[in-house]
Amino acid sequence: MSNNKAGGGGTCLSEIQRLQRERDERRRNMEQIKLERANEEQRNRELGNPGDVDFQRMIRLYRQSKEAPVEQGHIRNMDNKICICVRKRPISSKEVKKMDYDSVTCLNPVVIVHDCKLKVDGISKYLDNASFEFDHTFHEEDTTEDIYHYSVQPLVDFVVNAGGARATVFAYGQTGSGKTFTMQGIQNYVAEDLFALLGQYAARHGREVQVLVSYFEIYGGRCQDLLNSRERLNVREDGAGEVIVSDLMEIQADSIQTLHAIIETGNRNRTTHATESNDVSSRSHAICQIALRCEGSSELVGRLSLIDLAGSERGADTKSHNRQRRMEGAEINTSLLALKEVIRSLERKQGHTPFRGSKLTQVLKDSFVGDKTRTCMVACVSPSHTNCEHTLNTLRYADRVKEHNTASSGDGPAPASAAPHGSSSNYDSMAYDCGPRPAAGSKPQA
Numbered sequence: 001m002s003n004n005k006a007g008g009g010g011t012c013l014s015e016i017q018r019l020q021r022e023r024d025e026r027r028r029n030m031e032q033i034k035l036e037r038a039n040e041e042q043r044n045r046e047l048g049n050p051g052d053v054d055f056q057r058m059i060r061l062y063r064q065s066k067e068a069p070v071e072q073g074h075i076r077n078m079d080n081k082i083c084i085c086v087r088k089r090p091i092s093s094k095e096v097k098k099m100d101y102d103s104v105t106c107l108n109p110v111v112i113v114h115d116c117k118l119k120v121d122g123i124s125k126y127l128d129n130a131s132f133e134f135d136h137t138f139h140e141e142d143t144t145e146d147i148y149h150y151s152v153q154p155l156v157d158f159v160v161n162a163g164g165a166r167a168t169v170f171a172y173g174q175t176g177s178g179k180t181f182t183m184q185g186i187q188n189y190v191a192e193d194l195f196a197l198l199g200q201y202a203a204r205h206g207r208e209v210q211v212l213v214s215y216f217e218i219y220g221g222r223c224q225d226l227l228n229s230r231e232r233l234n235v236r237e238d239g240a241g242e243v244i245v246s247d248l249m250e251i252q253a254d255s256i257q258t259l260h261a262i263i264e265t266g267n268r269n270r271t272t273h274a275t276e277s278n279d280v281s282s283r284s285h286a287i288c289q290i291a292l293r294c295e296g297s298s299e300l301v302g303r304l305s306l307i308d309l310a311g312s313e314r315g316a317d318t319k320s321h322n323r324q325r326r327m328e329g330a331e332i333n334t335s336l337l338a339l340k341e342v343i344r345s346l347e348r349k350q351g352h353t354p355f356r357g358s359k360l361t362q363v364l365k366d367s368f369v370g371d372k373t374r375t376c377m378v379a380c381v382s383p384s385h386t387n388c389e390h391t392l393n394t395l396r397y398a399d400r401v402k403e404h405n406t407a408s409s410g411d412g413p414a415p416a417s418a419a420p421h422g423s424s425s426n427y428d429s430m431a432y433d434c435g436p437r438p439a440a441g442s443k444p445q446a
Helices: 002-046 053-064 093-097 144-161 179-205 256-268 323-347 359-363 385-401 429-433
Strands: 082-088 104-107 110-118 125-133 136-138 165-173 209-219 222-225 231-237 243-246 251-253 285-294 300-308 373-381 421-425
Touching: 002 053, 053 104, 053 110, 053 125, 082 104, 082 144, 082 385, 104 136, 110 385, 125 385, 136 144, 144 165, 144 179, 144 300, 144 373, 165 179, 165 385, 179 209, 179 256, 179 285, 179 300, 179 373, 209 256, 209 359, 222 359, 231 359, 243 359, 251 256, 256 285, 323 359, 323 385, 373 385
Parallel strands: 082 136, 082 373, 165 300, 165 373
Antiparallel strands: 104 110, 110 125, 125 421, 209 222, 209 251, 209 285, 222 231, 231 243, 285 300
C-alpha cells in the first residue's frame, strides 16, 4: 500500500515538473518573441516605416507568398473605347508622422487593398484582402510618363489622326490622392507630343492645324472661365442637341511654350480650399479642352478634354466643415455619381443617357456621343491604411464604370475585372510570431 502511494507521489511530482518546464519554455519563447518584435519595429522605424509592426509584417508576407498575383508588363491597347487605370502614390511624410503605413499592393493589372482588422476576440489580427483588376495599375515607383505612355498617348494619336475624334481623360480619387499632380504631368506630356503629331499631320495632308485652348471649372453647379477672370458661363443646347458653353474664351497656342503657359494660367486660377485631408484641396472640376481645327476653316480635326475632377469625400470626413464646404462636397459627389451613370449607360448602349444629371455631364456630352470617342480614367489612390475605406470606394467606383465588360461578355464566364474579390489572409500575428524572423540587417520588401 505504501509502495503504491510512493509511486503515485512520484508520478504527480513528475507531472508538476513537466508542467513547470513547459511553462518556463513558453515564457522564454514569449520573451524572445517580444524582443524580436521590438527589434523588427526598430528596423522599420530606421527604414522610415513606423506603424503597426504586425500588420506590416503580414502585408510583406502576402507580397512574398504564392497567393499574390504575378505582375505583368503593361501593353498599349489602341482599340479600347474606355481605359481604366489605377495610380498609387507614395506614402507621404505627413502620414509617416501619424504612424501610418502602406496597405495597398499594385501588381499590374491587379490592385490589392489590405484592410487590417481585428478578430472578434479584439486581439488577433488579420488581413481582409480585396482585389480589383483593371487595364493598368501603376505603383508608387511608376512615373507620370509611364501612365501617359500606356494610357493617354494612344488618345492623343487618336484625336489627331481619326478625323473629328473626341477623347476625354479623367483623374478621379479622394482629396489628397495625387489627382492634380497626375493631371498636370499629363498636360505637360500632351503639350510636348501634340505639336510633333500635328507637324506630321500637316506633312501628310498639306494643311496646317490650329490649336485652340479653353479652360473652365465647374464649382457649385456654376461654370467659370479660368482664362477670362473667372467670368460666369452659361451652358445651353442648340436645336441639333449640341451643347454650347457661351462666352467661353478660346486662346490659340502656336507653340509648346504657349500651350504650357495657357494651361498654367488655368491651373493657377482654379478654386481650392483647405479641408481635413488636404490643405489645398481642389473644390471644382477643372476642364481643359484642346480643340484642333483646320486653319482658315471651322472643320474640327479633333478635341481632347483633360479633366481634373474634384476630390470625392465621405460624409464622415466633413463633420468639422462649415456649411459651404459641406455643400461643395455634396455637389461634388452628386456630379461624380452622374458621370459614372453616363459612362455605364453609354457602354451598355441604353436608350436613355442621363447627361442632364449634372452640369459636368451636360458640358461633356459631345465628348461621349458618337463612334469616334475614347475615354481614359485614372483612378488615384492613397496607400495609407487610414484611407483604406476611401481607397476601396475609389476602386469600386472605377470598377462600376468598367462593369460593361460583364454585360458584353456573352455566354462565357465573366472576366476577372468584372467584380472585385476579397480574401482573408491567414497570417495572423501570433502564428507568425512563433515562426522564423527576418535577419537583423535585412530590409523589408516594399
